[in-house]
Amino acid sequence: MRDLKLPAVRPSEITAERYFHMRRGLLASGLGLATASLLPAPGRAASAAPNVAPGPAALRYTPNPRYAVTDRSNSYEEITGYNNFYEFGLDKSDPAANAGSLRTRPWSLTIAGEAEVTGTFHLEDILKPHPLEERIYRHRCVEGWSMVIPWVGFPLADLLARFRPNSRAKYVEFTTLLDPRQMPGQQRAVLDWPYVEGLRIDEAMNPLALMVVGVYGRELPNQNGAPLRVHLPWKYGFKSGKSIVRIRFTERQPLTSWPAASPGEYGFYANVNPMVDHPRWSQATERRIGAGLFAPRRPTELFNGYAEQVAGLYRGLDLRRSY
């Protein structure tokens, strides 16, 4: 673990300019190291990788072959055009249409609860020490669809460890921004805003748990949860909190948004499990986005195919009761 000096944010320090330089800095360092094939200059990206529309800034990252499913990745358009992000509307196309109103710079992250280091920190200081990697993960929504996504991020465990959670820290809670002007969906009482997610601390510390800042080699588009979202590929998509502003270490299991809204339908664990159906539909199969209307549904795998890495976390737990 790195020993980091993490200066807290003073309100007067939060300026748009600072974040502008951060973006520029990332871009410049990326270009500095560019091996042309891995990191096309932004202007040329469209020709180098037809899937990637020009737009968000390119990131500097290393592919991690250990975590790279071999199924064909979904296209940039599918990944950024078919989203669940109720803060911007309920239809899958709403986030892409409406998330432009979210300002992701400046951004700060508050660390709270059962840890030695707490406070509010500049996103820049949060990200600086973490080398970025690309991991191609399966993504399975509780609604029965799935995608394959080349995320760019870093292990969540590396971030959490910097704040030195204490022995009472049994869970980690993630809270999304609350701002009905930037997030117009919050003007309707669809959920009890802000959106809250949570994990057991050993789940959060599992090497698969990824703090995501980009997709397809570029900064995350707003509709995918910019500037900071988690992804746990063995869990249903709703466990991946987006646009996170607070991480809190707790002794008790946090009350998270979906179990709070509908306790009979959504559990805290939300591990992908073909044997445990949602009360209103089966979870045995899934529809791969982009596969075409007539493509057969695929069988869903236990823990979304990541059982080898995560089954040990749940030994002794009745997955039918703790769903």
Ligand SMILES: Nc1nc2c(c(=O)[nH]1)N[C@H]1C(S)=C(S)[C@@H](COP(=O)(O)O)O[C@H]1N2
């Ligand atoms: N704040 C917030 N986070 C959220 C959601 C949401 O509505 N609000 N939806 C969740 C659900 S149900 C899914 S499937 C994933 C979708 O992530 P993606 O759009 O990047 O695929 O985000 C999750 N995180």
Ligand SMILES: [Mo]
């Ligand atoms: Mo979902």
